[in-house]
Amino acid sequence: MTAVNSSDEIAPSRMLHRLTVLIVCLVWPLIWVGGLVTTYDAGMSVPDWPGTYGYNLFLYPYKTWLFGPFDLFIEHGHRLLGAVVGFVAIGIVIAAFWKENRRWVRWLxxxxxxxxxxxxxLGGVRVVLSDRTLAMVHGCFGPAFFAICVILAVVTGRRWRQDSDAERLRSSTSILTPTKKLAALAISLVVLSYVQLLLGAMxxxxxxxxxxGHFAGIVSTHILTAFFLWAMTGLVWLRLRRCGDLTLSRPGGIxxxxxxxxxxxxxxxxxxxxxxxxxxxxVPGSQSFLVQAKGFVDSMIVTGHVATGSLILAVSAMLCVRLFHRRWQAKQDRLVAT
Amino acid sequence: MKVSLLPNCFLIAALLLVGPGCDAPVESFPDNDVYALTLAHSRDVPTEAASRDVSSVIEELFGTPNQPRWPSELMDPDLRISEQNLTRAAGPQLSEKDGTHLGLFREHCVTCHALSGSGAGPASVFQNPYPRDFRPGVYKWKSTQRDAKPTRDDLTKLLQHGVAGSGMPSFSLIDPDDLDALVDYIVYLSVRGETERELMAAAIDELGYGEDSIDDDARLVTQGELVTQGETDGAAVIREVVEEVSNQWASAESEVVPVPAWEELSGETLAASVNRGKELFHGPIANCVGCHGKGGQGQAVTLDYDDWTKEYSTRLGLTPTDRDAMRPFKKAGALTPRLAKPRKLTLGVYRGGGDTDSLYRRITQGIAGSPMPAVAVVEQEDGTGLTSDQIFDLIRYVQSLGPQSTVPQSEFNYQSSTP
Structure with missing residues (x-):
């Protein structure tokens, strides 16, 4: 077995990469719509599953869906978008086994x-059992899935293949080799981002x-962890800002x-x-502020918070994967040199 | 309906994985342990037996959070509570095909007001003031006499307008039918909570529950029909308590405080009225300055608490800031007593409404449950109260203090003595 994979060995699979990018572009809106479902308490607006009021999911009358109650619109829309994501995932598996020759990518x-x-x-069981805790589990699993989609898009991308090119690596001696500490920091970012998602979901x-008292504990931990996470992103960026690789420094800044x-x-x-x-x-106006139940802007702020949490997890995961890839490449480089 | 095999296989697999669901069971309303402890302190007797029997009676009369019951056989017929509305407002969150929401209380209210309406919901500790505890049946923002219950209209308006500057939202975007169901459910929780409290007190004070043994005749058990017939002492007490509580709610409409006709003023007459109001505000009879500070800037030092937290602190001779004394109550579910802060009137934010009628009622009745006292209304100036004209002067002055006010500021508006 050769120590370094050349770009020839990793056959380019544009179709697979495009499908992974497509799924990333679909899943983030899916998380938004799922967030809206919870914000509007519409999770139980369609009490059956996998069908919708007795209809096959895809055969439910579109007029009733589009022009019916808002709750039904977002819940059924969430299911349809989820189904589309499922089809794209099937396409990804087919493309992977057809075009991709890295076994670990196929299994990913x-x-x-x-x-x-x-x-x-999970979404179906949440509906069938009308269970809030399962809704929470469903809500926490979505961002993890989104992060995996982003990782797949990264590892099937052109840049990743270029990075795998030992010749290119050797020519760019100025590129940073991530230390163990930096790698640990990157892992911590992913873990903390996910912990934040769990606390938020609770x-x-x-x-x-x-x-x-229990709720107060969750709130306090969520707030403290948020600022700790922010400080950590600053620390990571300080280590990456002049690393010579924009695929690392940019996500750090973002x-x-x-x-x-x-x-x-x-x-x-x-x-x-x-x-x-x-x-x-x-804060000016705080003492006269009136909370508006189910206001549109208010709902968007809440749902935006949910969706941005997923984005942070996904970017952290992307950064982490790239850093580890860089470390792996450096190790391979050293092996070649010796 | 066509059954698809594959999704159902996944459903079965997922069901096996997650078991019968993970939600904490909501089988019954939690008992009012704080009040039981308060009674134990104030009467110096054990209250476990009373709590146990009252709990079973209350559940039989009022049902559970998922299946509420309205004991109409004992209620004042004028207190019209729709059982259909109670069913809609209670239980877990669901929505029907036409968009009708069910489980409204858990959707909109439970995170702050808690399942039993105790005001000690998960998010309550972050609210200042605390969310309302419905169980004593005391409400601040209403059109009725201080000691009376609010009308349905008062509760509906409160839900529609919300309470600015607090965590209480405006539900103006919610379907009016939903609000109607919520009002029914709030009254239900209130009647249920008051009945529970009154029964517990009656058990100790009248039925001998604090003693070593309890006479069978005095036991608080509903025994079905016996409640309505009042055949035992215990059953008679249950009937009396429920009837008394429901009568108070049913008579709320007749307790609305009438507001005398008042005149819209402008120009010099308005300025003169505002000036007279300012004198009254800072004068000895109304003495608003004592709590609201000079010019209503809210800078006076006050050391009073609201009635909900006083009940288990100062009224028992306990110091609210004494952590050791408060610990058993907090353990039972009580919220830490907080100082009741008088409103900073210069903000121009009046939580119970800033219109003339609302302010007239607030001044003449005070605010129930809070240290805000009532000013007596007198026919002639006699030094013991204010005439209605003087009250309207006072209202115009108060209305002039807000930043958005169209009422002219008083010529001699007090400024804060501190920079």
């Missing part, structure tokens, strides 16, 4: 398909029987921006749900 594609099936089933799907936006959206989410907290009454 299979895992992706299994995840989309599991996610659909707040969003809070049980009626949850104690005030993460700082995304977490800042996410913190602002988080404050907004709290305010539109519960009003301004006591320690922020210095």
């Amino acid at each position: 594609c299979v895992a992706l398909l299994l995840m989309v099936i599991a996610q659909g089933a 707040m969003r799907h809070v049980q009626p029987t949850t104690s005030a 993460l700082i921006f995304l977490v800042a936006v996410q913190i602002a959206l988080g404050i907004g989410t709290w305010v539109v749900n519960y009003g301004w907290p006591s320690f922020m009454t210095w």
Whole structure:
């Protein structure tokens, strides 16, 4: 076995990459629509599954869907979009086994398909059992699936293949070799982003029987972790900003921006749900602010917070995968040199 | 309906994986442990037996959070509560094909007000003031006498307008039928909660539940028909308590405070009225300045609490800031007492409404459950209260304080003494 894969060995599969990009472009809107379903409490607007009010999912009268109640519109729309994602995932597996010669990529594609099936089933069971906790699990599994989609898009991309070219690597001696510490930081970013998603989901799907103390604990941890995560993105960016590889430094910078936006959206989410907290009454207008139940802008802020959380996880995962790839390449390089 | 094999296989697999569901079961309303503890402190008797029997009676009378019941056989017929509305508002969140939402209380209210309406919901500790505890049946924002219940219209308006500057949202975008169902459910929780409290007090004070043994005749058990017939002492007490509570709610409409006719003023007459109001605001009879501070800037130091938290602190001789004294109550589900802050009137935000009629009622009745006192209305100036004309002067002055006010500021508007 040769130590380094050349670009010839990794046959280009444009079709697979395009399909993975397509699924990324579909899943983020899917997360938005899923978030809206929860924001509008529309999760139980279609009480049966896998059909919709007795109809096959794809045969449900489109006029009733488009011009019926808003709850039905978003819930059925969420299911349809989910089904489309499922079909694209099937296409990805076919393309992978047809064109892709890296075995681990093929199996990652299979895992992706299994995840989309599991996610659909989770959504279905949540409806059939009318269970809020399962809605939370469904809500947490979606971002993980999105992150896997992004990773697949990265590893099937042209850039990844170029990076695998040992000749190119050797010519770019200025490119940083990530240290263990940096790799650990990148993993921590992924883990913390996901922990934040879990905490957020616990707040969003809070049980009626949850104690005030327990909820307060979740809220406090969510807030503290948010600022800790923000500080970590700053630290990662400081290490990457002059690494000579834009595929690393750019996501690092984007993460700082995304977490800042996410913190602002988080404050907004709290305010539109519960009003301004006591320690922020210095904000002009806070003492006259009126919470509006089910307001459109308010709902978009809340759902935007959910969707941005997924984006942070996906970008962190992308950065992490690229960093590890870079480390692996450096290791291969050293092997060649010796 | 056509059954597709593949999705159902996945459904079965997923069902096997997740078991019968993971939600915390909502089988019954939690007992009012805080009030039981309060009674135990104030009467110096054990309350476990009373709590246990009251709990079973309350569940038999009012049902559960998923299957509420309205004991119409004991209720005042004027108190029209729709059982259909209760069913719509109770239970888990669902929506029907036509967009009708079910489980409205859990959709809109439970995170702050809690399942039993205790006001100690998951998000309650972050609210200031705390969400309303419906169970004592005391409401701040209403058109009725201080001690009376709010009318249905008061509750509906409150839901529609919300409470600015607090966590209470405006539900103006929600279907009016949903709001109607929610009002029914709030009254239901209130009547249920008050009945529970009154029965617990009666059990201790009248039926001897604090003693070592309880007479069978005095036991609080509904025994079906016996409640309506009142054949035992216990059953008679249940009937009396439920009837008394429901009568108070049924008579709310007759307790609305009438507002005398008032005149829209402008120009010099308005300015003169505002100036007179300012004098009254800072004067000894209304003495608004004592709490709201000079010029209504809310800078006076006050050390009072609201009635909901006073019940388990100062009224028991306990210091609200004494953590050790408060610990058992907090463990039972009570919220930490917080100082009741008088409104900063210069914000121009009036939580119960800033229109003249609402302010007239607020001044003449005070705010139930809060330290805000009532000003007596007198026919002639006699130093003990204010005439209605003086109250309207006071209202015009208060209305002039807000930043968006169209009412002219008083010539001698007080400014804060601190920079």
